[in-house]
Amino acid sequence: MRALAAWLSAAAIAFPGAAAALEFRAVNEVAVLYDAPSKQGKKLFVIQRGTPVELIVGLDQWAKVRDASGGIAWIERKSLANARTVIVTAATADIYQQADAASPVAFRAEKDVILEFGEKLSSGWVRVKHRDGASGFARAQDVWGD
CATH class of the missing domain: 2.30.30.40 (SH3 Domains)
Structure with a gap:
């Protein structure tokens, strides 16, 4: 090392x-x-x-x-x-209201949709914002650029 x-x-x-x-x-x-x-x-x-x-x-x-x-x-x-931005790499990414899969879905983003990058959380979530103003948390595995 x-x-x-x-x-x-x-x-x-x-x-x-x-x-x-x-x-x-x-x-x-x-x-x-x-x-x-x-x-x-x-x-x-x-x-x-x-x-x-x-x-x-x-x-x-x-x-x-x-x-x-x-x-x-x-x-x-x-x-x-x-x-910075991120791009959705999953077929569809659920964007949650909180960094928790039990949280309500704020919106869904299809593959190749570009989202504003907010911050990456250590828990495997990324804060994102759509150009229409909707925001929430994506699973880091569903986006690239974080």
Whole structure:
């Protein structure tokens, strides 16, 4: 375990542009994902506004990111917000009024619905908010980006 901690510390020093583990961001505008950190790179696909991504490496004007499907690509750093979102990965996610499955369901969200991220609770729940204003708690296993 100490060897791993030492390696991680060394990696942070050797690669100062590297992001911390599990650092998530939301895409703040419709953006193109590339296979390299350059507009001359191959355009892979377009990502929609609000989509959560995990920041893997940050360079001056580019960021290497992972999406909910595990795909890795480069995006212009200006297209990322500090705000966070999560995306529903379950077929349907029940969003409860409280962080308790015995609590009443506040609303249901279908797969690929993007929700605002509030906070992650240690009990395996995530506070979320729908763009229509409804809010509640999702099971962490039903969303990605937390």
